[in-house]
Amino acid sequence: MTKHIIIAGSGFAGTWSALSAARAVALAGKEDAIEITVISPEPSLHIRPRFYEAVIENMDPDVGKLFAAVGVKHVAGIVQNIHSDWRQVEVLLPNGARQKLAYDKFVLAAGSKLFQPPVPGLREHAFNVDQLTNAKALDRHLKALPARPETPARNTIVVAGGGFTGIETVAEMPQRLREIFGTQAELRVIVVEQAPEIGPDLGPGPRPFIEEALAEQGVEIITGTGVAAITADSVTLGNGEVIPTNTVIWTAGARANALAAQIPGTHDRFGRVEADAFLHAKAAKDIFVTGDVALAATDTLGNNAAMSCQHALSLGRVAGHNAAAELVGLALHPYAQPKYVTCLDLGPWGAIFSEGWDRQVKFTRDEGKAIKREINTKWIYPPMADRDAVFAIANPDYVIVP
Ligand SMILES: Cc1cc2nc3c(=O)[nH]c(=O)nc-3n(C[C@H](O)[C@H](O)[C@H](O)COP(=O)(O)OP(=O)(O)OC[C@H]3O[C@@H](n4cnc5c(N)ncnc54)[C@H](O)[C@@H]3O)c2cc1C
Structure with a gap:
């Protein structure tokens, strides 16, 4: 009988979950036994780190062809309810209909939303x-x-x-x-x-x-x-x-998608779900959390993933791999991302590139800006729809920042 992996979200974490899950299924030669479905409003990846820029162009690249190239199905819709007890999600479709979908493994990759406290106006x-x-x-x-x-x-x-x-x-x-x-x-x-x-x-x-x-x-x-x-x-x-x-x-901060509150277990002050080393939601068997909805340790020094696409790109690969690995009998991969960098755009002045959680400044002005440009126009964009090329970089131990 076909087993189902359902992924909510086609952002950085959701897209890479899907690609990594497809890679694991292919490695095990189980393409006929596992169906991977991504549910999101549309098959595109919104490049949120660029939304402060002056020119709003090419900020929602299509991932439909990419998913098709690796055998991932996309369903346009919004996950409204997660029933972890009987492994089912309810989806609101664009025509207003509601659909119930059963899963064997569910990956929550629904991202975050701007924090809007009750300030009048x-x-x-x-x-x-x-x-x-x-x-x-x-x-x-x-x-x-x-x-x-x-x-x-x-x-x-x-x-x-x-x-x-x-x-x-x-x-x-x-x-x-x-x-x-x-x-x-x-x-x-x-x-x-x-x-x-x-x-x-x-x-x-x-x-x-x-x-x-x-x-x-x-x-x-x-x-x-x-x-x-x-x-x-x-x-x-x-x-x-x-x-x-x-x-x-x-611009005052972000909170995890409200769907995270439906997953049992501990949540942090940003609403993120506590994950174990393999990105299972700690209190919900068969659910993985990734990207901005996951509270996950990046190292053994007490640092946690930030709500950042740098972390989402790796968290996604690990969650997708592990969701598939549990179904096809591959080894699970623990999440770790000890290297942390920050690249802050400062307009015409340039940008600052820093390393470490204490943000030691390594490059400024034009040198920093050149790195920012590279990140914002290349690194965070989805790859071409070429199955072999994608699988070569969809491994869970892929290093995002060398
Ligand atoms: C202005 C701005 C600047 C930023 N700058 C940086 C930066 O410089 N560096 C950095 O690393 N990070 C930056 N970030 C943060 C980064 O964008 C996020 O951490 C990243 O997008 C998280 O990826 P994600 O996949 O978890 O979520 P998202 O990218 O938010 O993707 C969530 C996905 O889930 C879908 N979705 C939402 N709700 C549902 C639902 N109910 N059902 C199904 N699908 C759903 C969405 O449509 C989307 O496809 C910035 C963010 C902003 C807003």
């Missing part, structure tokens, strides 16, 4: 760069601003959150606005971070470079106070300051 008035539709909505809004009457609110952009995404977004903004408004416009670009310093999670190493880059772009940095309220034409800070603006871009 946030959901109604703020923009963000979390999903492709959001990045496109921001782009349309920015391009429509010059048609409005000139006011301080029109000419001021406020980025809420001075973490990784906030910094990349704000560093790109002055140049992006000059292209939209022209070089003569009087513009203000502000980043607001509630911690005492910009880039609180990035540590002291990168900070002087971040401050230099933002100062060079004319970005104002406000720290030590958060965003308290947002309207269509202003933002109020926690310290009472009111800044006139038509554009607040919210």
Whole structure:
């Protein structure tokens, strides 16, 4: 009887889970006995790390042909319920119908969503760069601003959150606005971070470079106070300051997809499901968690995978391999990713490339930017639809960052 692996999500983790599972099934010569199905709204991989960029092009490459080349089926839909007790998922199809699908192994790779706390006006008035539709909505809004009457609110952009995404977004903004408004416009670009310093999670190493880059772009940095309220034409800070603006871009962190809450077991403060060394959900037999929904140890020193595509690309390969390996009798592969790097885009200044969890800066400015360009245009894109070439890099011990 055919056994079923179902994967929810076709992002970095879901796509590589599917490719790695297909490789394991082929290695065991069990293609006729195992069916691998990816469920996601569409057969494309959204390149979320680029959504802060000024030009929103080629950000959702098709993976349908890639899946077909390795014998993976794609079902367009959204997984709504996971019944771990009787190994079934319920899927909402694009025509509004609901379908129940049974699985032998289920891989949750549904990613994360922007964290939106109950700040008054946030959901109604703020923009963000979390999903492709959001990045496109921001782009349309920015391009429509010059048609409005000139006011301080029109000419001021406020980025809420001075973490990784906030910094990349704000560093790109002055140049992006000059292209939209022209070089003569009087513009203000502000980043607001509630911690005492910009880039609180990035540590002291990168900070002087971040401050230099933002100062060079004319970005104002406000720290030590958060965003308290947002309207269509202003933002109020926690310290009472009111800044006139038509554009607040919210970037304050991510939470695991709500589906993760349906999986029994321990969840961390980001909603991620605790995984064992093989990426099984610890409390749910036959379910694997991967990418942004997985709380997984990267090493034996106490570090956990970040919500990052660097980790999702490896977590995906391991989860997919292990889901298939359990069905076809191959050895399971433990997840480990001891090397960690960060590449932070700082707009026209360049980028910072750092190594280690303490982020030791190795390259800055143009050298850093060249690496960022390589990552953002090559490394994270899905491969060509060539079965042998894909299987050569879909192994669970593939090293993402050499
Ligand atoms: C602006 C921005 C900048 C970033 N910059 C970086 C960076 O520089 N470096 C880095 O490493 N990381 C970066 N990240 C983080 C990185 O994008 C994520 O960690 C990565 O996308 C996680 O991969 P994933 O496959 O787990 O989830 P995702 O890429 O979010 O994919 C989730 C998939 O699940 C699907 N899905 C969602 N819900 C359901 C459902 N109910 N049923 C079925 N399918 C579903 C989605 O359609 C999608 O296909 C950035 C993120 C953002 C938003």
